[in-house]
Amino acid sequence: MIKIMKANESHVEGISSVCIRGYWSTYGESHSKEWIERVIKDFYSHERILRELTEFNRDWGGYFVAVENGKVVGAAGGGMIDEEVGELFVIYIDPTRRNEGIGTKLLNAVTKQQKEEYGAKEQWVSVQKGNMKGIPFYEAKGFKFQYEKVPEENPTYIKLRHSRKI
């Protein structure tokens, strides 16, 4: 059975592993090795994840995890970007466990937090242009494409901003 819960320090290794494997499996063909390694080092190191598990607030609500038999099979988290506007910042499912409904459960947990604790009425997400492992999921959840964003640090990796009412 899969349990969705707020992550704690015992989940650091599992979150890191799911995010790193998820990132490679999502972007391994479209992004350079150097870029991927830098993102992984910046965002999914044990040190950073540990900090993000202990320091959370309205802007970053902490990680939620999907756990099966003690093993992390998915992780997600978000925060508020405006008074009544939330954003999903990260979501990865173990690449061998996609399309089993785990992502839906994690998105629901983040959405519940944003609505009930922080009063969100709208939710945004950024997805890499061409990410066909991500875009159909958001479309199935009612997110609608709003605009393209060209990141200053790397203009080739265009992001698509999507939003939905929650």
Ligand SMILES: CC(C)(COP(=O)(O)OP(=O)(O)OC[C@H]1O[C@@H](n2cnc3c(N)ncnc32)[C@H](O)[C@@H]1OP(=O)(O)O)[C@@H](O)C(=O)NCCC(=O)NCCS
């Ligand atoms: C995106 C992701 C988090 C979704 O989690 P998941 O557990 O695979 O998704 P679910 O099984 O809950 O699927 C939910 C819905 O999305 C739809 N869906 C998911 N992937 C799809 C695809 N590739 N094509 C069509 N529909 C898809 C399912 O049909 C389902 O629809 P329903 O709820 O109406 O039945 C997961 O696939 C993942 O880790 N992808 C790679 C990483 C990534 O792209 N993350 C997002 C970065 S912005």
